Amino acid sequence: MKIFSDREPIVALASPWGESAIAVLRISGEGSHSLLERVFKGSKKPVNVPGHTLVRGTLCGAGTNQSIDDVLLAVYKSPASYTGEEAAEIFCHGSLAVIKAALELLTVNGFRPANPGEFTLRAFMNKKMDLTRAEAVNEIIRSRTDKARALALNRLNGSIETQINEIKDRVTTMVSALEVQLDYPEEETENDFDFIKEAGDAKQRIERLLSTYSAGRIIQEGISMVLAGRTNAGKSTLFNLLVKEDRAIVSDVHGTTRDYIEGAISVEGIPVRLFDTAGLRISEEPLEREGMKRTRNLISGASILIYIVDATQGLTTEDEEFMARYRDKVKIIIVYNKIDVHPEGCPENGVPVSALSGKGLDLLNKTIVMTAIGTSAPDASEAVIDSIRQKECLSNAGRGLDDFMEGIKGHMPLDVLAVCLKDTVDALGELTGEVTSEEILEKMFSKFCVGK
């Protein structure tokens, strides 16, 4: 791969592959406007169209004059484009036949099919955005709740980059101060530079960002949650309540039918796949045993098990036995249902709920969030990281500061101390992509969708 130097014209479908009113084909790369002349016949030649302007025309084969579709062409000039390069978008009819024919026509005429994330990679290479923003592009596309979208948009607008650059500036200032002492060891240090305090402050800011990781990750990726309990405890009523109250965004494309019910909901911004299982019953009947086996598999793969107890009956031995079996495998929230009928029926360790009236739902939601991320959900305006790459860079940056502070206490030589701080600067530079390797870029952008 020659991703650092490659500027050849690329093309990709940027809208989903499906029938719709409009489909978008995205184009970028040096010389792409003059290449487009071969396939686009409009009132103006693409090279003569001003930037950020749309022209009508026909997409048709060079020479053959076989028209493929009537289209609109959006022209972007370098560097005022998403990638920073000469770029264009073709808006055609959202027909599978048109998309297929158009992509074929363009690839035959000099446009290479783009790799996943290649447009954003080029935007990064051309310094249109740092790596935290580039990652945010993908995160915003994959976001499944409003909170995830809002947090990703913050990152896209530089919430992480700004903080990282501020921290890096301060650490760089420390390095400079150290170097002055290294270069002029004779001069008495003015002592107006409190290295320990500065390093501690920087470390604290890094820790604060790091602490958002778990919440950020969970809000972006979501969790799965299983409802279980004895028959007639009210599982399905609670399931319906949860699903109806706050249905998350679900694609209507589904796989096969399953013998448990699944719903996608958003619990205070956390995307939750919720599973309602068959009621528990000790049974020797093979079909029921098969159902129980599936329930067990579901629970093993889940983050949270909501175990529903009928408050009018209290916790039975059967309930306790069931939960004991899973206590080590999954976090359990015990819900005491039917408190509308039996308000006193919920002990301290339970969440009192009336699935019928909706009473207690608020507390249940808060308990789910606390159980999932160990804290309340971050505010939509916070800078929150959700990328394991960013987390690792931050950890490395923090480690450099730790080493530095240890070194000062141990009266290490100044040049050794400077190396610790430079490690921190490098780690932060890696986070924003100032310093980076082709390998990291490849790994990161391969997770993107094609056309982005």
Added chain:
Amino acid sequence: MKIFSDREPIVALASPWGESAIAVLRISGEGSHSLLERVFKGSKKPVNVPGHTLVRGTLCGAGTNQSIDDVLLAVYKSPASYTGEEAAEIFCHGSLAVIKAALELLTVNGFRPANPGEFTLRAFMNKKMDLTRAEAVNEIIRSRTDKARALALNRLNGSIETQINEIKDRVTTMVSALEVQLDYPEEETENDFDFIKEAGDAKQRIERLLSTYSAGRIIQEGISMVLAGRTNAGKSTLFNLLVKEDRAIVSDVHGTTRDYIEGAISVEGIPVRLFDTAGLRISEEPLEREGMKRTRNLISGASILIYIVDATQGLTTEDEEFMARYRDKVKIIIVYNKIDVHPEGCPENGVPVSALSGKGLDLLNKTIVMTAIGTSAPDASEAVIDSIRQKECLSNAGRGLDDFMEGIKGHMPLDVLAVCLKDTVDALGELTGEVTSEEILEKMFSKFCVGK
């Protein structure tokens, strides 16, 4: 419904509902640019952006300043837009969360969710296109093969409209000539106007268009075709050959698994859903009988049954019995397979094929086309109709001409003859939408996708 007068701002997602790089929200209607000011913050106000120009900005709630996404806004001025009205497109990240939040924001701020086909309906109402072109918009989106796409594009570019207008002009000239005779009955007719010849020519052109309907319909809608035959006749080899040779465009969204194999192929431009069935065998085993029942259901719903006979064994009584059962229900093509081994094994009424070597595939494809549409496939540049509405209008127009010619022969009064011709003119006007009813429009556009 008040579709004739409604110009209020509407919005719809114009790209498919799914994760992708870019999603397109489409907007049209009087005052939509100034409405957009409430939700779009960019370097320029939408009303001040020149037509066919793109501006970057942020989509965010009026007052709240809660940003939803960084977007590009395309502005179109009236009448130079698709609908002819003030219009716009918002290009946002193709995230389900963004799409949902953006649509909510826009509908809260004065944009009504568009009905299916409402943008194209407005384009028609504003005389941007006639009804045959409007129908072509939908047909191009739904097209599943290159041929279907090309024929729809012809219609979009006016291939039907032009022909209809030419015929209508000629019939209108006849009406005028008749009226001259009506108004000045004393004057000797100059007899330089051959009504019979003119009407005959017009009728012939209408007949020619009408004759394309069956082919057009089949190329647009496709057919389903079932492979059947005794075990080891080579069904699966032929299935693979057909599917591999010319795989049609298939969405990768699929339903449930079935116990027969299904493939989507294109046979000379006809989209064909091809089904491979379990081999036939008389069996009392319940599971096999169930399989046979499904095969029967498949065949009952199919247009063509390809029955495969092993040429080395010839037609057996079992084969004959099976085909006899379906002869009245479906068109049958008998394929004699394995002619590579037994070249003489195919009688006159069969198609000789070697599924292994691919020999005979060309003849098989031609036979399929002939069987499906009764003629060879139309050329991509032909004017071909595929809409039942257009077919009905054409039939009515033809009937008017027939009545007229009968009337001349029967020496009917001139005013009666004029009425026949006017019926033809009206039917043709209805076809292009010059004369039309709200009911017809509603019915037609309700088949469109939202956003178009």
